[in-house]
Amino acid sequence: MRGTLIAFRVLQGVGGGLLMPIAQTLLARAAGPERLGRVMAVISIPSMLAPALGPLLGGVLVDHLSWRWMFYVNVPVCVVALLLAVRLLPGGEERGAGRLDLLGLALLSPGLAALVYGLSRLGEAAGGTQAVLGLGLGAVLVVAFVVHSLRQSADTLIDVGLFRDRGLTTSVAALFCYSVGVFGVLLLVPLYSQSVPGTNVLDAGLLVAPMGVGAIVTIPLAGRLTDRIGARLPGVAGIVTVLAGTLACAGTGPSAVALFVIGLGHGLVTPSIMASAYRTLPGAAVPGAATASQIVIRVGSALGAAVIAVVLQSLSRSYGVAAFSASFAWTLVIIAVALVPALMIPRHRPVP
DSSP states (O other), rough: OHHHHHHHHHHHHHHHHHHHHHHHHHHHHOOOHGGGHHHHHHHHHHHHHHHHHHHHHHHHHHHOOEEEEEEEEHHHHHHHHHHHHHSSSSSOOOOOOOOHHHHHHHHHHHHHHHHHHHTTTTSSSHHHHHHHHHHHHHHHHHHHHHHHHHHSGGGGOOOOOGGGSSHHHHHHHHHHHHHHHHHHHHHHHHHHHSSSSSSSSSHHHHHHHHHHHHHHHHHHHHHHHHHOOHHHHHHHHHHHHHHHHHHHHHHHHOOOOHHHHHHHHHHHHHHHHHHHTTTTOOOGGHHHHHHHHHHHHHHHHHHHHHHHHHHHHHHHHHHHHHHHHHHHHHHHHHHHHTTTHHHHHHOOOEEE
């Protein structure tokens, strides 16, 4: 059963991994530089709703039905999305002549998977050798891909040369560090809730929900501010707000107020900084940049969950429930690191 679940989750990830870069490319091209902030705010709404509705729905399903319904419930949604895509999406008038970079795919995909696997094994007493092997193999494969991409930038899976653009590099670096930290928070909150006697899965969902509510409040503001004054100010303000909420979680434990504050900041960070990643790029470079940025962000999310799980597991052996406060402190430091590249995002230049 476990192997089957893993295999089909991988298949699910293959399909899901195609969606965000394509969606961001289409929207960025349609919006143009002057409306990127508002467009990225719109595309961020589903991901912001997920912390509010996902845990609640999951809690209801697990408590009252079967865990299988956590998968069944996605089927009608995906069917509707497929029908809308067939009906509404452009038919692909622009066709590239390039081939799929099989060598790049063979280097990058297993390299990233090996890095995440190695990190996930660090906290296990019997996983030391596997962790070292995973991290070592992953690092070698990723470095080999970078060398390959720099040599043949025009035809590679991801053009690493795109990161010479300061706007893309600083934005992706900020989002990577931020994703590592904030997804660590999202891992810790339900685990903390379920460690309290008398709570259930639905209670954990109710605790996470205020984060999504807070994000939805600030998303429209993020889009408008980004188009008017650029991404730096709303992005930095959002990270500082998330830090304030995370500090409260580290000090007194997660609460609805602290998660709402984190959500307010989260709604400012993602749309604004994502818009700044594409603002200074030519249109032809947007698909490659969208793919590269999504890979970095997804890897950051996976690394955040893996790293914080290792930290919590290690600290729990000595401190028990008190390990949660120290683990939130780790996420606090990681999110704070995101301020460095965020402060280096180029200033906004009004579009004529």
